Ligand code: SF4
């Protein structure tokens with residue numbers, strides 16, 4: 001075996017976009033492959049879990065894990081890779097802040113399973129059969145992973161050294177991270193590998209952002225013809241640029257769409273959703289309660305909007321009325 | 335829920351009006367429910383929605399924000415910002431399963447010591463009625479589901495993922 005640094009990639013609850021972003025390095029990936037040994041990458045290479053188990057502890061230089069953690073299998077793999085790696089990197093929004101999958105933290109596990117196996121319009125399941133996590137027949141027991149009550153970020157399950165944000169991260173950020181690993185010029189533990197300033201600072205439309213926004217009413221992108229030169233917030237779109245970390249090259253803004261917050265907050269912000277809610281609400285012009293409410297009608301689902309990529313990381317973490325007494329549903333105490 | 339349980343309410347009062355009013359209530363010996371812990375902020379506009387969520391996450395059962403009446407804010411616009419933020423925050427709290435009565439915004443001027451008394455008593459009673467929110471304990475309970483897996487694997491004699 002060569003003594004090149006060893007890299008592992010793994011995916012948990014994710015869409016595959018993060019894997020795609022690795023491939024998006026294009027020719028750049030050849031430089032990476034030249035410089036490192038990829039020892040585990042289920043989506044592209046045929047290594048098995050037992051191969052990882054056979055590696056000595058700490059022998060992988062860095063594991064880049066994408067996706068949120070929903071099942072016991074994902075938990076187990078996260079622990080295994082942690083044990084075998086010197087550095088664990090949470091790659092992409094889902095591993096970093098929970099991502100889209102963590103929006104399900106608004107619903108109880110039972111409600112999700114009931115919808116998927118019984119109520120959804122495309123389901124035909126008259127006996128209401130559901131998969132069991134354990135089944136025995138002929139003295140043989142087979143198991144499938146446990147479906148957890150909530151979606152967690154990677155660092156809510158194992159110790160994480162660095163974060164590469166984004167849905168998906170830009171190839172540029174991945175390159176920065178790999179270069180840092182190769183040169184052993186590692187930033188302090190816990191660093192998010194992206195600038196620690198708000199997106200507005202690097203936004204090409206910053207000059208057109210008025211000092212006093214005085215928003216009359218919020219609108220959704222399909223409701224207006226979006227001016228491609230003007231600050232999106234000034235047009236009443238709920239652009240999350242003011243409270244979201246930059247480093248994405250303002251790709252959504254350049255596509256004439258408002259920022260939806262995938263890079264998560266800057267380091268000074270604890271709760272991304274609350275911060276953006278604060279910034280947007282205080283920019284409303286109205287001064288009377290009913291007029292304020294009218295202006296805010298264009299944000300019909302504030303939790304889904306402001307925590308689109310980060311509900312697992314919110315201070316309240318989830319809908320607190322969801323009973324979580326393991327598998328059974330209990331009614332909330334009155 | 336035990337009969338003797340008393341709610342904890344965190345109150346953010348603006349320096350120029352509501353905090354002064356609470357002082358007035360004090361020197362006038364008006365009694366109010368002991369459930370509030372008052373934190374002085376310079377203006378209700380200083381109240382970041384993160385403070386409210388943080389208070390709940392750390393164990394508060396209710397959060398009260400008090401500021402100057404509209405038009406009276408020492409910093410002119412601060413309480414309008416508080417009003418706008420509260421409007422959005424209320425919807426968010428509802429959607430995240432925090433009952434309405436647990437968060438409240440009130441305008442109380444420096445001379446309204448009696449309003450401090452009334453609002454605190456009323457809120458304490460309503461929150462007491464709702465019962466504890468108890469988020470720190472819920473968070474701990476929710477995370478126990480991960481311990482179970484480890485035990486299960488160990489009991490089965492399969493290789494545990496953490497050695
Ligand atoms: S609010 Fe959005 S569009 Fe406006 S400057 Fe900030 S990032 Fe750019």
Ligand code: FES
Nearest residue numbers: 348377401402407
């Ligand atoms: S100073 Fe009292 S609300 Fe602004």
